[in-house]
Amino acid sequence: MIRLFILFCLSVNLYSQTNFPNATVRSMDNKTISLHNLTAEVSFVSFWATWCLPCVKEIDKLNEFIHEYSNISVILINEDRPGDKAKVKGFIRSKKYPIDDNYHVVFDTNSKLSRQFNAQPIPLTLIVKNNKVIYRKRGFYLGDEVELKKQLDKALND
């Protein structure tokens, strides 16, 4: 059985394209949104939570340079408990996350996306181009933002 399963995984891998799915998520004001309505040609996606220190550091560093890129969409997929929504909103406000039409914080209802992307442990960061995942990174240390910026530039220029 396991052998059959592994064979299946490997055979399907040949056709893999790592699409970024058009799944539904919840907006800050609890509305249902499709992810493809939020993505741009190049998007920066991160699974994060307020209690996850590497996640918070990654977003802090992202916020230092993201204003240089007017054509990139940022999608921060929150993985805090659903009961902590009020705290998450307060956290975003106090950290001055620059939420606008190109910078979104959304909630992963039922942890569906987290399951689909095997996002734990967070942070899991994706760079998405034309709704295809072209870069994937787990974890964050201060200084890693240099590599993230390089990958964003590469995605824009390729």
Added chain:
Amino acid sequence: MIKRVFINILLLGCSYSQGVAIDTSNQISARYGDSDNDYNYSEIYLDTRLSIDRSNYRLESIFTFEISDPPEIGLNEQGLRNFLLGIYNDNFSFEVGDVYQTWGRGLLLNQLDYQSLDFDTGSRGLGMQFRNEFRELNIIAGNTSSRKSTTVLGQYDPRIPNYFVDQFIYGADINFSLRESNVGASLLVVDEDERFLSHTLTNLRIDKSYKNGEFFMSAINKVSEKDVYPLEVFYPKKDGGGFYISNTNYLKDWALTSSYRKFSIDINNPGNRDNIVDNYGQALDIQRSPSGFYQHTFRLLSRNSKEVNLNDEVGLEIQLLGPINQNANISINYMKSSSSKQWYNGEDILIGEWFSDNNSFLPSSRQSSYPFEEIFIEFSGYNPGRNIFYKVGADFQQQVFNVLSNSAEVKSFEITESFTVPFLVSVVVSPLWNIEVQLELQKLKTGFDTTIISDIDGIDNNYSFHSLLDEDYQKNLFLALSANYNQKWSFNVAHESTNSDESFFDNGQSNSFDSSNEWNAMSMAYKFDSDHTLELFYGSIRGGLDCTNGVCRYIQAFDDGIRIDYSHNLD
């Protein structure tokens, strides 16, 4: 049956593979541990996710296999651990397999899978969702199996569960969006054949966002009925409930969040308050309270974490967050809770009779009401050059977690008090090197507070404190150093020590108590690429409470051994 499902998926995959976008994600992880105190484990997980995208819908499957003998925590598994098959589009989703749903903010239903705590409350069955811009309907039906380790039953082992509950759950949840507001209602029925039990849960909730904040309220009712069959014993119907209110207000860049909760799903006296086996009216594992505590991430503070008690708790929580300057933030948190009643004994303690009086709507500070209080202040931020990140805090906690007696003659309570200072600094030393230091200091008192009341004029009451440790105050220290090179290598050393161990508890009958005074460990990890890691560990880890998102479990110590963790994403 499972073989047939695989063959069907294989055929489906092949038939679609030529013209349709197929996306797969496969992950393998292997973990091995071997320690001097027999905390040995070996486990392999294989996850595969398949997604087939058509223009107007998406098919998905998730299969997880586990081979463990034994696992780090839980029972041995050899084969399929869980699976999910689903079809999704903008207005509809249908899932078969291990379904996880959260309704509202989880007061009635919040299904979780925390493998590291052996906590899985998913349902094997089906789930559906219908939605449009203004409405959303969720439906669930399936079998839920939860398992725990409890001292109420024999053969207690913190790693291996000794209490199992199988339930069949079915119900629906509807949510309406009205401008800036959302209104939701849920009904869930939970049947337990083994205990001849039926629970009916209902929930109403509303949230409203406005320019300068948000408001949320949720109310729940739970009725539990136990059939008299086969013992012909009368079991009263348990009818409990509760509500939760929270409010966040923004004041420029500052956010003030406050919440109030009053839960009385199943109130029991101190004698059987913690008996999860016989208290058939208790809140279910699929229920989670909205926020009510601070989610600590520091090591020592995490071991002191508080879990909200849905059965009997009145609580307040206030959090103020804001920037001090361009580079630094402050977080001030205050939490207070108690039981909804104060408990006292009758005249004859030996009979073990308990009586109670209701508290007011606010949490009580009386020791007979299980008071809990915490103040946590934290600063975090960067230096002006923004290459150093720091986080420093102070935490005060006091809690009565057991009322042993409260009579006219003797008052005795099991208490803990702690003061903790956590500190973390992370420095970019060069473009290739990053160093992180974490230091935590804690002073902790745990034991029995006893007062013998004098009935003779002129003679004072006799107060005493009996520590559960061999010192009145336990002084704990945790120090960790970590160096990371070029996003590839990571080197870590950790040291933890205490002046007072748990040998007072240790009767040699259980391996759940740790009699060490010092725990040292070193580890190194190598990233082959961004999601392909090998980690080697040697040393000891102190046992204690381990909490993930409000779910806590006692984890036994890992004594002088090795651990090997390997994970690889096969994308």
